[in-house]
Amino acid sequence: MGLLYYCRALLRTGTPVALLEIDSPAHTFTAMVTLLRMYAEVDSLAALVRNTREVLSLIIKLWVFEIWHTHLSTQLAEMFRDSYPPTSAGLLHFYLFTRRDPDSYSAMLDSALEGSLGRQGIALVALEHIRRNTVACTQYQKIPVENMRTNLLNLTCLHSTPLHSLLLSQNSVRIVTEALVVITSAPFDSANAETTADCVQQICEYLHKYIASDGLNSLNQSLEVGLLVGLLKAHPWLSVKKSAFDVFTALLAAHVPRYFIYISVLRQVHKSIDIIQQLGLKDAMPEVCLEVWHAFEKYAGVRLNLASAAELGLASCRGSECSEPSSMRCSGCWEAAYCSKACQMAAWSTHGAICTARMHGRQNGIPPDLGEEDIQFALRVAQHDFEENKAAICAKWTDDGKLPISAGIDYSMFPPTVGIDPPSVVREQMSSDAAIYTILPQGTTEKEYYMCDLGLTRGAGDPDDETIKVVIQMVGTQPVPAFFRVN
Numbered sequence: 016m017g018l019l020y021y022c023r024a025l026l027r028t029g030t031p032v033a034l035l036e037i038d039s040p041a042h043t044f045t046a047m048v049t050l051l052r053m054y055a056e057v058d059s060l061a062a063l064v065r066n067t068r069e070v071l072s073l074i075i076k077l078w079v080f081e082i083w084h085t086h087l088s089t090q091l092a093e094m095f096r097d098s099y100p101p102t103s104a105g106l107l108h109f110y111l112f113t114r115r116d117p118d119s120y121s122a123m124l125d126s127a128l129e130g131s132l133g134r135q136g137i138a139l140v141a142l143e144h145i146r147r148n149t150v151a152c153t154q155y156q157k158i159p160v161e162n163m164r165t166n167l168l169n170l171t172c173l174h175s176t177p178l179h180s181l182l183l184s185q186n187s188v189r190i191v192t193e194a195l196v197v198i199t200s201a202p203f204d205s206a207n208a209e210t211t212a213d214c215v216q217q218i219c220e221y222l223h224k225y226i227a228s229d230g231l232n233s234l235n236q237s238l239e240v241g242l243l244v245g246l247l248k249a250h251p252w253l254s255v256k257k258s259a260f261d262v263f264t265a266l267l268a269a270h271v272p273r274y275f276i277y278i279s280v281l282r283q284v285h286k287s288i289d290i291i292q293q294l295g296l297k298d299a300m301p302e303v304c305l306e307v308w309h310a311f312e313k314y315a316g317v318r319l320n321l322a323s324a325a326e327l328g329l330a331s332c333r334g335s336e337c338s339e340p341s342s343m344r345c346s347g348c349w350e351a352a353y354c355s356k357a358c359q360m361a362a363w364s365t366h367g368a369i370c371t372a373r374m375h376g377r378q379n380g381i382p383p384d385l386g387e388e389d390i391q392f393a394l395r396v397a398q399h400d401f402e403e404n405k406a407a408i409c410a411k412w413t414d415d416g417k418l419p420i421s422a423g424i425d426y427s428m429f430p431p432t433v434g435i436d437p438p439s440v441v442r443e444q445m446s447s448d449a450a451i452y453t454i455l456p457q458g459t460t461e462k463e464y465y466m467c468d469l470g471l472t473r474g475a476g477d478p479d480d481e482t483i484k485v486v487i488q489m490v491g492t493q494p495v496p497a498f499f500r501v502n
């Protein structure tokens with residue numbers, strides 16, 4: 016009854032102000048959270064809450080108010096000076112997300128917050144819950160890993176709803192990486208080792224799923240805030256949980272190296288390897304983790320060798336007529352880099368529209384096109400790899416023995432695969448009997464295709480094997496020509 020009383024007070028106007036109409040929002044909040052937590056312990060009461068729409072609506076609102084109301088958070092912080100204040104995150108998880116039916120909880124979120132917040136607002140609240148945990152990690156003696164675990168679980172559940180792209184567009188990957196860095200910077204404490212290991216595993220799984228799903232942007236942001244340092248510092252918890260170690264390995268052995276064809280990624284990796292060296296992080300690592308890291312470093316080294324020192328330095332300023340090294344980024348797209356505020360302001364008249372379009376695209380799950388610098392470098396890598404694989408490709412052509420002939424390297428796979436079956440988008444563009452192509456990943460679903468037509472067409476009466484011989488000879492002796500985009 017008490018709860019329903021509060022619910023009605025809260026839902027009376029339907030606006031967030033209602034909570035503040037009750038004399039002390041922090042006391043009310045604490046009372047409600049505590050009560051609902053107690054109910055969760057008793058099956059019949061928990062079932063009652065789950066089946067009472069008004070109360071579920073209240074829980075969702077509490078979860079939003081906790082973030083949205085500075086007055087409430089200030090009061091809570093005052094009431095709980097030395098410990099982490101009570102939070103509604105666990106209630107949301109227990110009463111809503113254990114329904115295991117994304118459509119039903121998505122509809123409930125929508126109806127509870129109807130008109131007051133919008134989906135973008137809900138995405139922001141979910142991420143702010145995690146960000147506050149991250150800040151709290153440096154604030155309190157005892158790290159709130161328990162809460163962090165719950166918030167990470169909530170985030171994962173929200174990804175099964177239409178909020179998916181909105182979460183990514185609000186830089187969820189960076190926020191989750193920051194959490195990893197903070198958690199793994201704390202000393203190992205056996206009292207919370209299991210929970211921390213759970214967090215590490217969840218973060219690694221999250222990154223494995225989403226680190227590049229809206230393009231290179233999120234991967235680069237993650238690397239920039241210390242992804243590699245965070246992963247290397249995670250080893251004490253990886254030994255607590257074997258499954259966490261497996262995701263760690265998948266990230267470093269394949270998932271991140273797949274993007275080593277892009278200079279923007281290599282630049283960040285190069286910087287991180289330096290930092291890891293300076294911090295002496297490798298010294299403390301156990302052999303199993305070290306093996307994974309050495310393979311990563313070795314593979315990075317192969318690609319870093321193809322880049323010049325200038326390319327690996329700071330990106331140059333996007334300001335018009337300025338090519339100074341830039342150390343600041345546009346906070347809207349996190350893509351354009353500038354040397355100064357003045358350059359950014361001057362460039363806004365042209366960058367503004369691009370920046371807004373990019374953000375809009377990300378919100379709708381469309382990864383932005385690859386940057387020119389990244390494409391040029393990736394095509395250079397492709398040319399290099401073709402040169403290395405020439406003999407194998409020519410041998411495959413000889414064995415296959417039919418026209419048209421083509422060969423390509425698919426970098427959306429890891430390790431990259433060399434094949435002689437062109438995808439239809441390339442085949443449609445072939446105007447002669449021979450072509451080579453390459454496939455570059457952009458996000459986890461999009462790909463960009465590049466090809467060069469070798470310009471050889473079978474003359475009248477020429478048998479297949481004659482043409483094949485000519486192509487093999489041409490490819491075997493000449494440098495790989497430049498590629499052009501076909502999709």
Ligand SMILES: [Zn+2]
Nearest residue numbers: 345347348370
């Ligand atoms: Zn921008």
Ligand SMILES: [Zn+2]
Nearest residue numbers: 332337354358
């Ligand atoms: Zn500049």
